[in-house]
Amino acid sequence: MAKQSSEAVLWSLFSAGGVVAALLIPVHLFLFAIAFPMGWLRPPGYEHLMLLLRLPWVRIYLFLMCSLSLFHWAHRFRYTLYDGLQVKHLNELIFTLCYGGAVAGTVFAGYLLGNWSGP
Amino acid sequence: MADKIVLEIPRYSPERDVKPHFEEFEVPVHKEWVVLDALNYIKDQVDGSLTYRWSCRMGICGSCGMMVDGEPKLSCATFLSSYSRNGNKLRVEPLRYFPIIRDLVTELSDFLVKLKAVKPWLIRQEEPPLSEGEFLQTPEQLEQYKQYSMCINCTLCYAACPVVGLDPVFVGPAAIALAQRYNQDSRDQGAGDRMAVLAHPEGIWGCTFVGECTRVCPKHVDPAGAIQQYKLKAALDWVKSFVTPLGRKNTDVRREAAND
């Protein structure tokens, strides 16, 4: 049963992450990583962003977006490695790397967004 | 339309070969002919040792599945003429991912073990005597599982699913769809009994939603849907299992989790 429910947890995180990634990542990616650097749109100022980040719900929002998306990645990537490279015998290693990565990213996001005391 | 087509068929006999080799057979193309008619023509007129399974010739017994031009198909429901444009050669191979017994005949006992494993029969806690008449079931309730009851066990979906190929213990699309056929049946009370096989790493969680099973299914069973829906249910059950003790209501994670 332990094994069954852990798969259920991981899959739930994966799905939640999938929804978040599908809804949110495209617009973030487009704005911050393409439109602003390319100069298609005028980027927001440092102060404006800091102002936003001072709002707790914005930080929660960003935390969830990052964390869940990472778990989405971890789960999918794990199976992609199993299937695409047929390396199921490295099960444990892959498992640790993938979900470990997601946990690490989550901790890091928590650290960055947790107690916001920007300058 | 070309009036001849060459079939390329891998021949394999364990008594003779280490591995299959292709042989070519030229067959006439008639408008009404399906791939199976061409095979029967070869068997009757050219080489009686060509080996394949078939029976009903009306797409319902599920025995004539083959890879036709790389796609899993019922050879009795696939017109020959639709391939005569492809340079006049057509590959007909045994269903992919199955061990091959001979020529186009695949080995199925493993599939049958999986079918049985999901307990595909009506499970009841109590069985009222027959004299009480039928269990009532409205057409709407019938509709709930009808689609999943249409499976003819042709195993085309197994030949389409890469997970089956990579992980031979994966329970696989048709068997899971069959389990859902009973789980969704208003007369059944055995969903709990089927849980152990289904919500297992080699059950639903093995499926990565490639979706090919549904695309190739000749009876529109939609095993991919059945599996994802079961994943959703298993996830919800898990949420419930630790939310309920806290006395809280089942939170609505449905929408989020639904999206895989």
Place this chain on the structure above:
Amino acid sequence: MDASSHDVLLVGGGGAGLRAAIAAAEVNPKLSIAVVSKVYPMRSHTVSAEGGAAGVVKGDDSLDEHAYDTISGGDWLCDQDAVEAFVKEAPQELLQLERWGCPWSREPDGHIAVRAFGGMKRRRTWFAADKTGFHMLHTLFQTTLKFDPITRYDEWFVTKLLVDDGRVDGVVAIELMSGKIQAITAKAVILCTGGCGRVFPFTTNANIKNGDGMALAYRAGASLKDMEFVQYHPTGLPFTGILITEAARAEGGYLLNKDGYRYLQDYNLGKPQPNPVMRSMELGPRDRLSQAFVMEDQKGRTLATPYGSVVHLDLRHLGEKIINSKLPFVRELCLKYQNLDPVKELIPVRPVVHYMMGGVSTDMNGATPLAGLYAAGEVACVSINGANRLGSNSLSECLVFGARAGKAAALYAAEQKAADDKAMAQANDERKRLEAQFLHKQGGRERVATIREQMQKAIEKSAGIYREETSLAEGANKLFELQERYQDIVLDDRSRTFNTELEGALELGFMLDVAESIVQCALHRTESRGAHQRTDFPARDDENFLAHSLVFRKPDGSSRVEYLPVKVTRWAPGERVYGEQAPESPQQIPQAVPAGRAG
């Protein structure tokens, strides 16, 4: 030589076989039960039955009416005690199947829905959309999975019954996958091998319906009953022989000749009405409809196609909605195999060989005169179908008599001792025979396919919808010649592993025997009744032929035909009337007569 041993052995995993296996397991869970089938059970031909299964459930119906429809439909050649048992148990069996999960179609309130069917005065045909046989077979198959005492031998081909001292001890079978030929002994054997449509060139029957069980029993010394009665279904698709279910007519389809005229009205089948009327016009019995086609053809009012002449089945007026909800499979088949859409187009149809009324002669419990041998389903002839089976009776028959045979065989087996070594010796001989005749044979010139084709042509010509003395005699001669040539058969395939050519050759051998029994019985019955129409003897002759034909195999291989009186309990033979004059209710039916005489 390997052998395995069981208490009850089923040959065949179709509707009848699986039902019998469950019945045996339920009677006595200690028995070891085996199901031997040449295809995986869910591939059995029961899977292709479309229309439904008859059983009285609704208040406006009665057992007597079902019995009367069956008996009159069978042109009074049914054994009435068997019919009475049948109609009584059919509803229970169908209900039992519901309890096992069969997805029967329903009324809005959740009760079982029933539909009209040809030759039936009331609506009493249970259906699961138009894939009734498919759902029944899969339900049965899946249900057998939960019975541990049932062992399956999937893809094992039975070649011979082991008989010792008038008692059947088991079978010899080939495991197709390995080519191993071995004995499977048992205290009781139930044949459930289905029909023999493949004896004919144009049939709705699957490739596996070769009359194996009939020939096995015949060769073992049991008799075959009423073999001259071969049912033609009036609506098969040309070329493929795929069946367009009677349900298409029950839902209101019309049969039209080339002028778009509902020609059935010219053949004493009632007046055309816009909506279907039971036991009338398109809902008349199958023999009459198929015969009307031949008449119409002779008048030149059918359409010629490369695959024989056709008439049209018109469903267009039903509309897309009804067709999709009630007849989805019909539409699917037309689209997939005939490349036309019945919503907008006429469906070309012609009569096609469909069902074998005759078969291994059994009593009401499926027992044959050979101790330990039982038969049920299409392979058997308990005599509920008489001279013409009514649509939707045979699925119910598989259940009722499958269950009865299963129970009877289980009770019988519990009392018997296991087979002795003599069975082994016989099995060894059979293996040697198969090797000598096929696998290790030197020389030989004939191909399986050639002989099969000639046999099919011969029987169609001599024992088709209409028959007469000279053509039957010619047919008999031709079959005799083919039997000789069969000895000279040579196979391309000499390997053990999954040798389907060997299987085909053995099936051909079975079919030749069955074909011969059909022609012989048809030759001897000098009257016309139901599906057996002699142009040289157009009238029914109750004086001499209110009797079943029994055909036996003589030691020299030729056959002998005898007659057995029909059992008449409550319904004296009458005129078969369809259309408006059909009797309204059983009250008008002449009641109670002494048992019939026979010629």
Place this chain on the structure above:
Amino acid sequence: MFAVKQPTTKVLPLYQEFHPRWYRPRVSVYWWLGQWQYLKFILREISSVFVAVFVVITLLQLRALRAGPEAYARFQHWLQSPIALAINGISLFFVLFHTITWFNLAPRAMAVRFRGKRLPEILIAAPNYVVWALVSAGVTWLVLR
């Protein structure tokens, strides 16, 4: 008719009479290249890598923001580098691919029924796109305000 028969070799120690030796084809490591549907599937799965890459970029950007205006400016500058733009361009393609496949597959897993019939997939997929448009507009508005 040209049925090319291979010469039959008699010396095959592996086959023993009545013990069929099944031929088991191996699945190639490149199985996903063989068929367009499989390739599409792998691309869909790979999209998750780009989701993760962008999350990492976002986290780095947050760290830069925390570290002060200069660090943030330096990071902005890096984002303009061809390499960053290339990565992000590819990412955008994959992320959009993810969004579309995710939304289109959602109905398969949901099976919403109305009067006993499963709703057509398009009816379930369409609202996803509406929500997506609204959310994207909202985020843009917040950031650009």
